[in-house]
Amino acid sequence: MISTALSPRFSPLIRIAGPQDLDALVSLEEACFSVPWSRKSFEAELTGNPFSRLFVVPHPNGDECSFPLIAYLSCWLVFDELRFLNLAVDEAFRRQGLARTLIAQAIRQGLENGCQRGLLEVRASNHVARRLYQSFQFKEYARRKSYYTNPDEDAILMALESLPSLPL
Numbered sequence: 384m385i386s387t388a389l390s391p392r393f394s395p396l397i398r399i400a401g402p403q404d405l406d407a408l409v410s411l412e413e414a415c416f417s418v419p420w421s422r423k424s425f426e427a428e429l430t431g432n433p434f435s436r437l438f439v440v441p442h443p444n445g446d447e448c449s450f451p452l453i454a455y456l457s458c459w460l461v462f463d464e465l466r467f468l469n470l471a472v473d474e475a476f477r478r479q480g481l482a483r484t485l486i487a488q489a490i491r492q493g494l495e496n497g498c499q500r501g502l503l504e505v506r507a508s509n510h511v512a513r514r515l516y517q518s519f520q521f522k523e524y525a526r527r528k529s530y531y532t533n534p535d536e537d538a539i540l541m542a543l544e545s546l547p548s549l550p551l
């Protein structure tokens with residue numbers, strides 16, 4: 384049973400990212416991860432990768448903020464697989480359902496494009512993210528030794544065998 388908290392505590396606008404979001408994506412990423420994706424990685428997702436979908440949530444107060452984006456989710460729609468690559472929410476906006484809303488949006492896109500199952504990997508120590516994915520019924524199926532650096536850490540591989548239809 385998927386948690387019913389699919390509606391966040393405010394109504395975020397979710398849109399697909401474009402090249403104009405590059406600076407804001409890099410800032411958000413650097414604020415959220417010990418080993419952030421590089422600008423080049425984001426560029427690669429934004430241009431020339433037909434599998435890639437990058438969803439962003441703009442700051443509710445608009446572009447004049449120091450963090451114009453408050454959340455993003457990157458995934459690949461690869462035939463029948465929806466692969467989650469990365470997900471981050473600005474610390475000031477956490478625990479309001481934004482990550483859940485972004486995951487639901489990616490699942491809807493996946494289903495529309497013929498994806499059947501979801502796949503992801505997560506740091507073993509990231510219990511918040513593991514709990515979030517478990518709430519969508521992702522199951523842990525393998526562990527990759529020392530997959531991550533800074534700190535050196537295992538990856539937990541999780542799969543959702545049958546993507547669910549989710550209400551809007």
Ligand SMILES: CC(C)(COP(=O)(O)OP(=O)(O)OC[C@H]1O[C@@H](n2cnc3c(N)ncnc32)[C@H](O)[C@@H]1OP(=O)(O)O)[C@@H](O)C(=O)NCCC(=O)NCCS
Binds near residue numbers: 470483
């Ligand atoms: C993980 C992250 C994306 C969650 O974002 P969020 O918008 O705060 O998550 P949500 O509000 O949608 O929470 C959904 C569920 O996740 C779990 N969760 C989220 N934050 C939690 C916390 N601090 N403690 C325990 N569970 C938590 C809960 O199950 C929560 O449901 P609930 O609020 O109904 O209890 C955010 O904490 C983050 O950006 N962390 C740093 C980057 C990161 O770790 N990304 C994931 C990489 S795999």
